[in-house]
Amino acid sequence: xxxxxxxxxxxxxxxxxxxVTALNGISFDLAKGERLGIVGESGAGKSIxxxxxxxxxxxxxxxxxxxxxxxxxxxxxxxxARLRELRGDKMAMIxxxxxxxxxxxxxxxxxMLETLxxxxxxxxxxxxxxAIVKLREVYIPSPEERLNQYPHELSGGMRQRIIxxxxxxxxxxxxxxxxxxTALDVTIQADIMELLLELCQSNKVGLILxxxxxxxxxxxxxxxxxMYAGRIIEAGRTREIINDPQHPYTQxxxxxxxxxxxxxxxxxxxxxxxxxLTNIPxxxxxxPRCEYATDLCRTTxxxxxxxxxxxxxxxxxxxxxxxxxxQEQDA
Amino acid sequence: MNTxxxxxxxxxxxWSKIVNxxxxxxxxxxxxxxxxxxxxxxxxxxxxxxxxxAPYDPYDPMQINIMNSEYPPAWIDGALPEFMLGTDxxxxxxxxxxxxxxRLSLMIGICAVxxxxxxxxxxxxxxxxxxxxxxxxxxRMADIQLSFSTLMVAIIFLAVTQxxxxxxLFNRYAVFFLIAVIGVAxxxxxxxTVRATVLAExxxxxxxxxxxxxxxxxxxxxxxxxxxxxxxxxxxxxxQVANAIISEASLSFLGLGMPPxxxxxxxxxxxxxxxxxxxSWWITxxxxxxxxxxxxxxxxxxDWMRDVLNPKLYKG
Amino acid sequence: xxxYLVKRVFQAIAVMFVISLIAFAIQGNLGDxxxxxxxxxxxxxxxxxxxxxxxxNDSFITQYxxxxxxxxxxxxxxxxxxxxxxxxxxxxxxxxxLELVLGATVIIIGLSIPLxxxxxxxxxxxVSRIIMGISIVGISIPVFLTAILMIFVFSVxxxxxxxxxxxxxxxxxxxxxxxxxxxxxxxHIILPSIALASIMLPLFVRLIRxxxxxxxxxxxxxxxxxxxxxxxxxxxxxxxxNTLLPVITVGGVQIGTMVAYTILTETVFQWPGMGFMFLEAxxxxxxxxxxxxxxxxxxxxxxxxxxxxxxxxxxxxxxNLARMGA
Numbered sequence: 001x002x003x004x005x006x007x008x009x010x011x012x013x014x015x016x017x018x019x020v021t022a023l024n025g026i027s028f029d030l031a032k033g034e035r036l037g038i039v040g041e042s043g044a045g046k047s048i049x050x051x052x053x054x055x056x057x058x059x060x061x062x063x064x065x066x067x068x069x070x071x072x073x074x075x076x077x078x079x080x081a082r083l084r085e086l087r088g089d090k091m092a093m094i095x096x097x098x099x100x101x102x103x104x105x106x107x108x109x110x111x112m113l114e115t116l117x118x119x120x121x122x123x124x125x126x127x128x129x130x131a132i133v134k135l136r137e138v139y140i141p142s143p144e145e146r147l148n149q150y151p152h153e154l155s156g157g158m159r160q161r162i163i164x165x166x167x168x169x170x171x172x173x174x175x176x177x178x179x180x181x182t183a184l185d186v187t188i189q190a191d192i193m194e195l196l197l198e199l200c201q202s203n204k205v206g207l208i209l210x211x212x213x214x215x216x217x218x219x220x221x222x223x224x225x226x227m228y229a230g231r232i233i234e235a236g237r238t239r240e241i242i243n244d245p246q247h248p249y250t251q252x253x254x255x256x257x258x259x260x261x262x263x264x265x266x267x268x269x270x271x272x273x274x275x276x277l278t279n280i281p282x283x284x285x286x287x288p289r290c291e292y293a294t295d296l297c298r299t300t301x302x303x304x305x306x307x308x309x310x311x312x313x314x315x316x317x318x319x320x321x322x323x324x325x326x327q328e329q330d331a
Numbered sequence: 332m333n334t335x336x337x338x339x340x341x342x343x344x345x346w347s348k349i350v351n352x353x354x355x356x357x358x359x360x361x362x363x364x365x366x367x368x369x370x371x372x373x374x375x376x377x378x379x380x381x382x383x384x385a386p387y388d389p390y391d392p393m394q395i396n397i398m399n400s401e402y403p404p405a406w407i408d409g410a411l412p413e414f415m416l417g418t419d420x421x422x423x424x425x426x427x428x429x430x431x432x433x434r435l436s437l438m439i440g441i442c443a444v445x446x447x448x449x450x451x452x453x454x455x456x457x458x459x460x461x462x463x464x465x466x467x468x469x470x471r472m473a474d475i476q477l478s479f480s481t482l483m484v485a486i487i488f489l490a491v492t493q494x495x496x497x498x499x500l501f502n503r504y505a506v507f508f509l510i511a512v513i514g515v516a517x518x519x520x521x522x523x524t525v526r527a528t529v530l531a532e533x534x535x536x537x538x539x540x541x542x543x544x545x546x547x548x549x550x551x552x553x554x555x556x557x558x559x560x561x562x563x564x565x566x567x568x569x570x571q572v573a574n575a576i577i578s579e580a581s582l583s584f585l586g587l588g589m590p591p592x593x594x595x596x597x598x599x600x601x602x603x604x605x606x607x608x609x610x611s612w613w614i615t616x617x618x619x620x621x622x623x624x625x626x627x628x629x630x631x632x633x634d635w636m637r638d639v640l641n642p643k644l645y646k647g
Numbered sequence: 648x649x650x651y652l653v654k655r656v657f658q659a660i661a662v663m664f665v666i667s668l669i670a671f672a673i674q675g676n677l678g679d680x681x682x683x684x685x686x687x688x689x690x691x692x693x694x695x696x697x698x699x700x701x702x703x704n705d706s707f708i709t710q711y712x713x714x715x716x717x718x719x720x721x722x723x724x725x726x727x728x729x730x731x732x733x734x735x736x737x738x739x740x741x742x743x744x745l746e747l748v749l750g751a752t753v754i755i756i757g758l759s760i761p762l763x764x765x766x767x768x769x770x771x772x773x774v775s776r777i778i779m780g781i782s783i784v785g786i787s788i789p790v791f792l793t794a795i796l797m798i799f800v801f802s803v804x805x806x807x808x809x810x811x812x813x814x815x816x817x818x819x820x821x822x823x824x825x826x827x828x829x830x831x832x833x834x835h836i837i838l839p840s841i842a843l844a845s846i847m848l849p850l851f852v853r854l855i856r857x858x859x860x861x862x863x864x865x866x867x868x869x870x871x872x873x874x875x876x877x878x879x880x881x882x883x884x885x886x887x888x889n890t891l892l893p894v895i896t897v898g899g900v901q902i903g904t905m906v907a908y909t910i911l912t913e914t915v916f917q918w919p920g921m922g923f924m925f926l927e928a929x930x931x932x933x934x935x936x937x938x939x940x941x942x943x944x945x946x947x948x949x950x951x952x953x954x955x956x957x958x959x960x961x962x963x964x965x966x967n968l969a970r971m972g973a
Contacts, residue, residue: 054873088875095870103867104965105888114884115874150964166874478952480903486910487941490929491673494937577789581911584791585926600792604915607799608810616799619792627787634783 003173003206004030004053009066011045011052013277014059020277022048022061024230032173035200035207037217037238039253040227041274046210047096049227050178053208054091055083070174089119092167093176094196097183098159102151109147112166119170134165138195157188164196174206181216193220214253218242226250229275229285236310246312248290248320284315292316357639364635367628374625378434385427386413390593404613419599419614420606421591428594429618433625435595439509440576444568446514447575451521452564456552458522459529470526473519481516482578488512489587502590509588513575520567528560562640569633573626580622596622655956659949666945670938671714674724677934723942724935728928733939737921741943742823743813744909744920750840751905755848760887763855767863767890768882778852785849790908794842794915801838808838811917843912847901854897859890892963899955903948 011023023045030036038046051057053068055075068075070091078086087093095101102111112131116122122130128147135143138161151159160180167175177196181189197220200207209220217224217238224241226234226249234247245251252270272289275281284302287293296315304313307321314320358364377384404417404425416425458469492508493501501508532555541551580597582588584604589595591602596618603614698704705713717723723733766775788796802810814835817828826832862868863886871885910922917923921940928936 056869056873084875084877086875087873093870093873095866095873097866100866101870103871103885103889105892105963106885107964114876114880118875118877118880152965478900478903480901480905480907482907483903483944486907490925490937491677494677494929494932494934573787577787580789581791584789585910585914586930597789600795604795607795607803612799612803615795619796622792623784623788626789627784630783630787 002029003032003034003071005069005072006053007067007069009049009052009068010064011048011057011061012064013061015278018278021064022230022277023052026066026232028225028232028235030174030206030208033200033204033206034223035197035209035221037221037224038208038210038227039212039214039217039224041212043229043274043277044227045230046212046227047178050093050176050208050210053176054087054093056087056093085119088115088172089170090172091174091176092170092172094160094163094167094178094180096179098156098163099183101163102159104151106150107147108149108151108154108162112147112162112169115166115169130169131165134168135162137168137199138162138165140165156184157192160184160192161195164192164199168199168203168205171203172205174208175200176208176210178210179212180209182211196220214242214257215259226253229280230277231285231313232304232311233286233313234310235304235312240309244309246307246310246317246321247286247314248292248316249286252289284313292320357635361635363631367631367635370624371628371632374433374621374628375437377430378437381427381430381434385424385430386415387424387427389423389428389431403611404617416617417613420602420611425613425617428599429596429621432594432596432599432618433621435506435589435593436576436579436597436622437625439506439513439579439595440572442510443513443575443579444571446510447517447571448521448564448568450515451518452525452557452560454518455522455525455560456529456556459526459533460552460556466526469522473522476516477519479516481513482581484516485512485578485582486585486587489582493587498590502592505589505593509579509582513578517571517574520571521564524563524567525557525560528563529556532556532559566633566637566640569629569636573629573633576622576626576629596625651960652957655953659953662949663945666942666949667715667718668711670941670945671711673941674714674934674938675710677932677937718942723939726928726933726936726939728931728933728936733935734943736924736936737939737943739822740919740921740924742825743918744913744922746826746836747839747843747909747912747918747920748905750836751843751847754840754844755851759848759851759855760891762852764859764882764887764890766852766856767859770860779856782849782852786846786853788845789911790842790846791911791915793845794839794912797838797842798915809835810838813919839912839916839918842915843905843908846908847905850901851894851898855890855894858893859886862886862889865889888962892959895955895959895962899952899959902951902955906944906948 006029007027009023009026010021013020013022026045026049028036038049040046048057048061052063053075055063055068055078057063063076066076070086075083075086102108109128109131112134113124113127116127116130117124120127131147132143135146140146140158140161146154146162154162164180175196180196181192184192193216196207196209199205207221209217211217221238223236224234224238225232226241226247228249234241234245234250241250242254245254249270256269270289275285275288281288281298283296283298283300284290284293287297290297294316300315302313302315304311305317307317358368382388404415407417413424416429419425419428454469454473458466489508489512529552541555546554576596579588579595580600583595583597584601586601589598591598594602599618600615600622603611603616603618606612607615721734725731726733726736729736762778766778769775797808798810801808809831812835813824813826813832815829815831816824816826817832818824819828826836868881868885871881876885906922909920910926912918913920913923914926921943925937925940927933928940
């Protein structure tokens with residue numbers, strides 16, 4: 001049975017004189033304890049997807065249609081009170097930048113305890129003990145002292161560990177992590193990811209990891225969604241997608257990885273930029289940047305279809321596959 | 332959230348672009364702004380054309396008859412038809428006196444703000460462009476200046492000046508004293524905002540390329556940096572004009588500004604205050620209402636402008 | 648903490664030094680002390696003799712040091728008009744002004760926080776729009792005009808409130824007589840307090856609203872929502888504290904403006920405080936009283952600003968008082 005089931009999720013933003021579609025017909029499932037990566041360039045709608053899952057889209061954005069079933073209960077239609085019960089308890093979120101996520105005028109202890117006490121009937125002392133245990137789990141040294149400290153007294157990496165600890169406080173079933181390491185120093189990014197993976201595995205927590213880094217996705221997740229201009233363009237098991245990408249965009253992303261490039265060779269970037277959401281080209285949104293684009297691609301939006309092991313939204317997927325196979329034979 | 336990719340990116344560097352698209356659009360959509368602007372233009376036009384419109388000249392002793400004092404406005408019993416809004420305590424036609432007074436209040440307000448802007452922009456440009464010790468010295472001065480209340484400084488300065496020169500000499504130059512004291516006291520707001528823009532723009536490439544092309548610092552500042560500070564300067568100026576008019580009125584009310592013989596709105600209100608107990612409320616209330624409407628429409632325009640331009644104002 | 652305190656006190660002393668210099672310069676240039684003492688019917692020789700006796704021919708520095716020394720001992724000269732030590736005259740007037748300021752401050756703090764928070768939380772509610780509409784009218788009416796219009800409406804037209812003076816006051820201690828002990832005293836202080844608060848209250852409502860709305864957009868507020876925290880806790884614990892920090896700073900700057908407004912309010916209501924006294928002293932060219940007022944007001948200003956800074960440091964955890972002293 002799936003923990004989370006998203007169907008046809010569409011999010012729009014009411015701008016001055018038009019409505020912009022930021023997410024367009026997103027559908028996917030997540031099983032209990034499963035780890036899913038959402039990949040794409042910035043502006044593809046990854047973060048909006050993450051926020052929408054907790055019904056945290058605020059004006060001028062709104063969920064236009066679709067449903068988000070969490071344990072068969074639609075998050076979109078939930079009352080505010082029910083949403084409050086769910087948020088931070090069964091579903092927790094890790095924000096992008098730990099430097100601005102914690103409230104600067106409240107102590108770490110206050111911010112941890114308030115979360116516990118908002119969801120459980122606990123005495124302050126019981127809550128404190130739980131907080132200390134969770135801080136230990138994320139390898140924070142001398143947690144008792146940290147509780148009395150303010151965020152500005154701690155480093156970015158330390159703060160992100162604390163935010164992970166807060167996410168784990170109430171033993172959630174799902175953690176949504178929105179680029180949890182992009183704001184951090186490169187040297188500690190891997191540590192944080194490793195910690196997150198370890199904790200998710202040992203606690204059997206489902207994870208939705210939002211990132212632009214395919215390398216991270218391949219290490220952390222079992223399944224992957226690739227997003228482009230507010231749509232899912234390829235979805236499937238991470239292994240398949242990394243090893244045998246079908247969509248030209250996904251291929252481009254993988255080819256652009258530094259690991260795919262020989263020393264001295266130029267990085268293979270995808271030419272052009274992602275279209276702004278106010279100005280999406282007709283047909284396949286990727287067609288202006290796609291070297292395989294045909295007339296069909298320029299006029300008709302491709303449906304997402306099952307192709308082999310993955311789902312992919314591309315008119316030319318069969319031709320591409322055939323060409324790919326021929327090239328491999330030649331080699 | 333990635334909402335910034337959703338909103339249309341606006342390039343604030345081109346003033347004309349804003350005027351053409353965003354400002355004009357939002358202006359048409361905002362009835363409060365439209366009405367405010369119409370009222371402001373009407374008041375400003377009436378003030379500028381005061382010598383033409385006003386039926387009497389309040390500065391001409393030949394046209395003033397003390398016997399005419401304290402006639403009520405036309406809609407009240409006992410009024411004289413030739414004095415539409417009645418007369419003040421000296422027998423001057425209130426309508427004419429208000430026209431001239433508005434002219435004076437508006438003129439002092441705008442000149443004082445022009446002086447503020449000139450000082451503040453110059454200091455801000457110099458501090459931001461040269462930087463280093465001069466910058467920290469000037470900004471320290473701005474901090475100190477800001478921590479003193481303008482009105483308090485103005486009251487003390489004008490009180491001492493008046494006591495020193497005697498009221499006759501003081502009254503003759505009151506306009507200049509007022510402009511000077513209101514103008515000098517409030518430069519830091521401009522200076523800080525302009526300096527912040529300069530610091531932000533200095534890093535950008537075009538400033539470097541202008542320098543490489545051999546343009547002097549003066550030209551770089553005026554042609555390249557200043558246009559980028561225009562929207563905050565505009566927003567600050569609007570609010571400052573409103574504040575300057577209030578300051579002038581307050582000082583004149585205390586007898587530290589315009590004398591009753593050359594009344595601004597403030598001194599007119601002040602001279603009428605003694606008569607509200609005897610029932611001649613109009614000498615105070617009518618100029619008071621004009622003052623409030625004038626300041627209010629300027630503030631409303633300022634509010635609207637801040638919402639549209641949304642500049643990064645330096646928080647004091 | 649201690650080092651910071653020392654640094655702040657040192658700054659305060661420096662500002663007081665500048666104020667005393669200005670006050671001294673005014674004293675030296677305003678009016679002729681001889682004329683006040685002996686009139687004009689005295690020969691030039693006697694005048695010279697008197698000038699020597701009074702030390703008016705001493706060097707600038709000697710005269711300033713004498714002035715400052717006397718000032719430190721509480722001797723700010725003798726008022727020409729009242730024929731009393733200037734400091735005594737001011738001390739008698741001070742309680743009236745302080746009570747007026749207290750009344751206005753209670754109104755400002757008591758109303759600006761709830762109104763500012765409410766309009767920030769519900770920016771589109773009709774009540775919020777009305778509050779914001781009134782507030783922009785409020786900042787457009789000068790304090791003295793509010794005072795006059797209130798007298799016109801509530802005193803002259805309806806006769807609900809008295810239009811001038813303090814009414815029945817009750818002696819408390821020393822020079823302190825209070826308005827807050829009798830019904831008549833309360834009636835007298837209500838209009839002046841409202842007038843004094845009339846421009847600052849809308850200013851603070853707008854400031855708190857703007858800061859609060861900005862804070863509500865912040866990541867940490869979104870994060871608190873994502874943690875399932877109740878709205879009231881988000882508004883009053885997470886957001887309000889961050890909102891009030893910049894408001895405290897602005898409040899410190901506004902203290903000087905408040906003193907200026909007391910002069911206006913007291914003049915309209917003929918409130919027997921030191922602002923009204925100052926304006927009378929100016930009209931009488933009572934130099935010692937003008938100078939004493941300047942020094943007392945400067946002192947109050949410096950002390951309150953130092954206190955506001957200290958409060959800010961104590962409330963804001965990101966300000967490290969110990970480190971700022973270094």
